[in-house]
Amino acid sequence: MKRLGWTVSSWGLALVLTLPVLALVYEALLPTEDIFHHLWSTVLPVYIGNTFWLVLAVMGFSLLCGLPAAWLMAMCELPGKRWLQWALILPLAMPSYIVAFVYTDLLDYSGPVQAALRGWFGWQSSTEYYFPPIRTLGGAAIVLGLVLYPYVYLLARTAFLEQSTNLIQSSRLLGCTPWQSFKRVSLPLARPSIAVGLSLVAMETLADFGTVHFFAVSTLTTAVYDTWLGYGSLNAAAKIAAIMLLVVTLLLSMERMSRKRQQVFQKTMEHEQETGYRLTGLTRLAALGYCWGLVTIGFLLPFAILCYHAVYYFDQAWNAKFFQYSANSLLLSTLVALLAILLAVMLGMSHRLKGRAYTALPMRLASMGYALPGTVLAIGVLIPLTGMDFAINDLALWLGLREPGLVLTGTMTAIAFGYLVRFAAMAVGAVESSINKVSPSLDMVTQTLGYGPGAMIARVHIPLIRKGILAGALLVFIECMKELPAALLLRPFNFHTLATYVYQFVSDEQLELGALPAIVIVLVGLIPLIFLNRSLEQHH
Incomplete structure (x- = not known):
């Protein structure tokens, strides 16, 4: 029964992440x-x-x-x-x-x-x-x-x-x-x-x-x-x-x-x-x-x-907005990185517990979003979330309560969900790669000692795959910091990330004032390149 719970959860998560693609296709097929x-x-x-x-x-x-x-x-x-x-x-x-x-x-x-x-x-x-x-x-x-x-x-x-x-x-x-x-x-x-x-x-x-x-x-x-x-x-x-x-x-x-x-x-x-x-x-x-x-x-x-x-423009750029939008990016990227890793571990372990070919399908479905351009993904996210917002407000009206307004599309929920759909593939790939290196005999030993799936993951797998978890979380974090088109379409009113803040200056031809946040984005982007170069040097 416990393993059935893992399977149902993994399929549920995969379907939630494929919802934007399904919604996009459905909307495109309408008159x-x-x-x-x-x-x-x-x-x-x-x-x-x-x-x-x-x-x-x-x-x-x-x-x-x-x-x-x-x-x-x-x-x-x-x-x-x-x-x-x-x-x-x-x-x-x-x-x-x-x-x-x-x-x-x-x-x-x-x-x-x-x-x-x-x-x-x-x-x-x-x-x-x-x-x-x-x-x-x-x-x-x-x-x-x-x-x-x-x-x-x-x-x-x-x-x-x-x-x-x-x-x-x-x-x-x-x-x-x-x-x-x-x-x-x-x-x-x-x-x-x-x-x-x-x-x-x-x-x-x-x-x-x-x-x-x-x-x-x-x-x-x-x-x-x-x-x-x-x-x-x-x-x-x-x-x-x-x-x-x-x-x-x-x-x-x-x-x-x-x-x-x-x-x-x-x-x-x-x-x-x-x-x-x-x-x-x-x-x-x-x-x-x-x-x-x-x-x-x-x-x-x-x-x-x-x-x-x-x-040259440090005094003008070093202001409250820079700190506010840096905090927005940091909070959003950290939240999405943690959710992506949690999701990746659940999908990876569900496949590990069953070990069948079809149990890998939820991981493939959850990774679909990475292939979508940001603007395409944003439209796919807006379609179901807008529908849910209308449903929530209609329900509140039917119950005689005050309408809550845009609960999903008017808050950080939409942009966080969009980022998760787009970048979950990185976390899934990193965790899957690490899990595959863990010997199956360790699972058998753990089960012989009477541990259930939850305890086996917490005590055996998580310590062994922590490098893969860290790498996956880092990659998701960095991509979230840099993402622009999805952020422009999904962000709530008057909400900026560092990427949209810099792009606003670029659009107004005032990059001088956006140079400081641009440098932060570039330096954050250098981290995966250092990892990549080290891995290449180890192989060659």
């Missing part, structure tokens, strides 16, 4: 409103086209940045390589909308770059010279590519490191140059990993709201946001969100297919790169310049500008 017909016949085809070209451009630019860097770090001997291979991951910690503002500020007509050019060459106005505008779809693609290329870099580098040295040496003995060896041997073997990296880049691009909204590039993400807040049509927003859900499902299917193919390719994983290609002269300078250039424009330059603004 279409006039607003959606109007959008479909006017702007929606343009939004779909922009989204397609943006995703394609970001994937191309990420490949251009990440793949050569991955090969250089895996196969070549370079001075400072130990630091450089870690530094190349740093742009992941930088929110894309902050990078977007920094480069807009630098490269706009009134910015220091164009002002310097006009000063040097004596140009008087923009009619006398051409400078590519940054606030375009191409500019958005470059900014997003600078922030997202580490996905391709990390997976490609790992794939190159795992390749058999014998294959590469054989290709060299057969007369291949390093370039031919890369093209004919290394690249085909690493292709599935690169495909996975590119699918992650595509999903992150699809989910981006801050950069495209700031650059006024209309995509499906901004269409969901504008339809809900501008037109007030949940039905039309749900239909656009369902289109995005379809695209994400397609991308995930492609990623899984790539992973299946990867099992065929990676049969020899004996490679421990001891003697890489020794680059000299101009080649070495070019390789170092390329890699450090990526780190500089993707992280060091934007971060340095943030630090400058934070110091």
